[in-house]
Amino acid sequence: MAGGNREPGRTVTSKVIAVLGAFEHNVRPLGLTEIAERAGLPASTTHRLVAELTEGELLSRKEDGSYQLGLRIWELAQNTGRQLRDTARPFVQELFALTGETAQLVVRDKNEALLIDRAYGPKKVPRSARVGGRMPLNSTAVGKILLAFDEPWVRQSYLKLDIHKSTSKTIVDPQILNRQLKHINEQGYSITIDEQRVGAASIAVPVWHTGKLGAGLGLVIPSANAANMERYLPVLQATSERITRATAHIPLDTLLASHRKDNPRG
Structure with a gap:
């Protein structure tokens, strides 16, 4: 991009990231002043x-002069984890078909x-993210799976952070x-009720990749139906095993740098 860097300590790239980052937690268009x-x-x-x-179609300008993320951002984002998503999608969809959740x-x-992929039907369950979006690790069943089964340094680093409280039950x-994460590791699955969204409960299991944690696979159901969530464990575990086998050829460690201990991004 044209122009020099007149602000010491900030590269042009970091400024571009900051501009795009202004839209991270907003679904509404932003004006230039607010973006700045x-x-x-x-x-x-x-x-x-x-x-x-x-001009590069990463942002789009509305008639009122405000801006929003452009379609090209969405197109590029679809390539994140695409190999994993495309391979696992039939199993995620089958899991939904078998459970209705x-x-x-x-x-x-x-x-x-x-969130790499999701399959859902007409049931009204509070959802915290769309495909390509992000969810907390501490208040979702899939997130707790990632903390409980990843390398110890991941959990230790996370527990030192200012942990976000999503609801009164988080x-x-x-x-x-x-202590909860250690228990999850011992029992092999995770359950949450009203911790991320009031009215939503979830259950999740790990998906393995060449002997290491690869992903988290879960179901989200209405909290009113949470009493017997363990009944879904057999189908969750069977689906996890099938995804593990189907994705063994994918170099998962290269999908996201955060999977590497020598390059922690926390």
Whole structure:
């Protein structure tokens, strides 16, 4: 992109990331002033970068002069984890067909669960993310699976963070959460009720990849039906085994840098 860097310590790339990051937690369009404030950039810099990003179709300009993420961002995002998603999708869809409950597959990206695929029907269950979106590790069953079965350093690093409380039932005490994660590791599955969204419960199991944790596979159901969630364990575990076999050829460690101990992104 044109133009020099007149702000010491910030590269052009970091500024572009900051501009795009302004939209991370917003579904509504943003004006230039708001983008500049969220990105921490001068108005002139923001105007130039937004214009170039719009020209490159990474942002799109609405008639009222506000901006939103462009379709090209969505197109590029679809390539994240595509090999894993395309291979696992038939199994995720079959899991939904067999249970009638929302089925989802996630991997860890930094300190969040990245939703690779999801299959759901007409049941009204509060959902916290779309495919390609992110969910907390501490308040979702799939997220707790990722913490409980990944390498110990992942859990230890996460427990030192300021853990987000999504609902009144979210566990944020590091000692309590650590004990729960150890229990999940011992029993082989995770359950949450109203911890991420009131009205939603979930159950999840690990998906393995060449002997290491690869992903988390789970079901999301209405909290009112949570009493007998363990009845889904056999089909969850069988589906996990099938995904494990089907994805063994995929170099999962290269999908996301956060899977590498020598390059932690937390």
